[in-house]
Amino acid sequence: MTIELFGNLNNPQVLVIGVFHGDEPQGEYFINSYLKKSTRNGKNALYFIPRLNFNNSRKNKNGVDLNRNFPTKNWILGEQNDYFGGNAPNSEIETQTLVDLIDKNKFDGIVTIHAPYKVVNFDGPAENLAKKASEIIGYPTSNDIGYPTPGSFGTYCGVERKIPTLTIEINEEEDLEDLNQKFFVFFEYLKQSF
Numbered sequence: 001m002t003i004e005l006f007g008n009l010n011n012p013q014v015l016v017i018g019v020f021h022g023d024e025p026q027g028e029y030f031i032n033s034y035l036k037k038s039t040r041n042g043k044n045a046l047y048f049i050p051r052l053n054f055n056n057s058r059k060n061k062n063g064v065d066l067n068r069n070f071p072t073k074n075w076i077l078g079e080q081n082d083y084f085g086g087n088a089p090n091s092e093i094e095t096q097t098l099v100d101l102i103d104k105n106k107f108d109g110i111v112t113i114h115a116p117y118k119v120v121n122f123d124g125p126a127e128n129l130a131k132k133a134s135e136i137i138g139y140p141t142s143n144d145i146g147y148p149t150p151g152s153f154g155t156y157c158g159v160e161r162k163i164p165t166l167t168i169e170i171n172e173e174e175d176l177e178d179l180n181q182k183f184f185v186f187f188e189y190l191k192q193s194f
């Protein structure tokens with residue numbers, strides 16, 4: 001149950017995170033497929049965390065929605081529901097791991113993979129990157145998911161730190177291998193463009 005990291009931190013450009021919510025496992029599959037197939041270039045421009053949340057439900061083992069636990073200006077102590085952001089901001093080891101990684105490294109972009117809203121959501125200066133992802137994966141772009149997300153990773157990285165950040169919400173009804181192929185193309189694009 002350790003958070004595994006793949007890539008060369010001497011030259012990281014884009015951070016890709018698979019499973020933020022434990023009941024949205026597809027991202028881990030796409031990343032592991034990519035790592036098996038892709039030939040490494042010298043730059044190692046991509047840095048992968050296949051699985052952040054090892055619980056099999058949305059929240060982590062402490063019952064915290066990791067995507068509401070980031071130490072943003074809008075973090076709130078909410079009700080203990082599916083979106084509970086923890087008893088304090090940055091209270092969870094998974095959140096602390098990412099905060100530390102992003103503090104110590106200058107990423108040019110960040111991508112997280114979620115389900116099921118069929119949208120390429122973006123935070124910060126990520127409109128062009130979102131358009132490219134939209135072309136490859138086939139979902140519309142949006143910079144407003146339509147509901148408040150206090151303490152979200154996108155707010156932490158994109159809005160507050162100005163790192164181009166994509167939250168790609170896949171369609172769970174789409175064929176997994178078709179999606180896997182699209183993510184392969186998108187990861188190759190990232191590798192060649194940063």
Ligand SMILES: [Zn+2]
Pocket residue numbers: 020021024113114115
């Ligand atoms: Zn999610």
